[in-house]
Amino acid sequence: MSTQAAYQIAKEQYAKIGVDTDAVLERLKQIKVSIHCWQGDDIAGFLFQDNALTGGIQVTGNYPGRACTVAQLRQDFEKALSCIPGTHKFNLHAIYADTNEKVDLNELEPRHFASWVDWAKEKGLGLDFNPTCFSHPMADSGFTISSADDAVRQFWIEHCKRSRKIGDYFGRELGQKCVTNYWFPDGYKDIPVDREAPRHRMMTALDEVFSEPMDPAYNLDAIESKVFGIGAESYTVGSNEFCLGYAVSRDKAYCLDAGHFHPTEVISDKIPSVLLYTKELLLHVSRPVRWDSDHVVAFDDELNAIAQSLVRGGFLDRTHIGLDFFDASINRVAAWVIGTRNLLKALLRAMLEPTQKLKEIELSGDYTSRLALTEEYKTYPFGIVWDHYCEQMGVPVGADWLDEIRRYEETILSQR
């Protein structure tokens, strides 16, 4: 049976529960996923390629074909995009500046990212941004913006201020909001005596970073919390309470990373609470396996719960959906495709639910019907709708994309 014929049958089945599949696909088309550049090169960047990855995060694996130049990273990402339906954003870190100058993080300017803007315009992409507060000698103490050393702290404050200007430049040039996300690995390996002072320093340093008024229509500041990193197991300055409190009190966006909480906590349940108190939210959709392992996003229960949380709550307009994983043990281009397609698939599945009807059932106290129907809808043919969407958007249907990526691996990646 053709994808089209199958779609007509699925469309009728969804129509019977009051869901208009064509309208859902129009909504899905509007979703821009912020796809992280760092899956393409194991977070090496281009400014200091000899610096080791620090900050308590780790990329494992040695799959051949890592992107080592700006041109290679763009080429790989374009290949991934050819297998992903929709129009999306590329999420850059400061270390991905494209320049021949020897420039340090506290010297970066928008012009060092001009070629990224040209490329994004040419490809119709949006750009997001992150200061890189790791993999640098000034972060070797384990502290950056909350360091007790004035020189260290000022270095990172300056880097963050400049990052914000780069975010604003992206937003203005591309005519769409750039989310600039601040994540700091600062913390102690062992049990601290003073748990307040580093947080106080981080708070005042951030106030300095954000002191210049900036239009959130172009640059939206987000702050990302974490429970712990490797080497900072006992204490993380930018904890959940710190970052959420900061975001709420300073009118910033909060960034929820799926891997940054205790293993039994889920961000799907945090989304509706955070959005009661912040205007906007950034997600780092990731897959923690026992710890913040940053596995490629799989089509698992929590991914579906995140998508349901966003769709059922009507939060898509206020949420910036970013990805954050880095797996060097498999083809990196395939990793982008797998993770992003899974995220879109989960959003589609959530959108294909008769949300209003389910909310009414819940409100009436009919929990039997709630469970019966949500369980039944799980096996509705969303995969057929997804295939139709891929066909409509001109990207490979089903696993056909894998042949494309394999060919790319043979002709391009394996030659590096």
Ligand SMILES: C[C@H](O)[C@H](O)[C@@H](O)C(=O)CO
């Ligand atoms: C490279 C990213 O900025 C990093 O993954 C950060 O977002 C994070 O999640 C650290 O654990």
Ligand SMILES: [Mn+2]
């Ligand atoms: Mn993250």
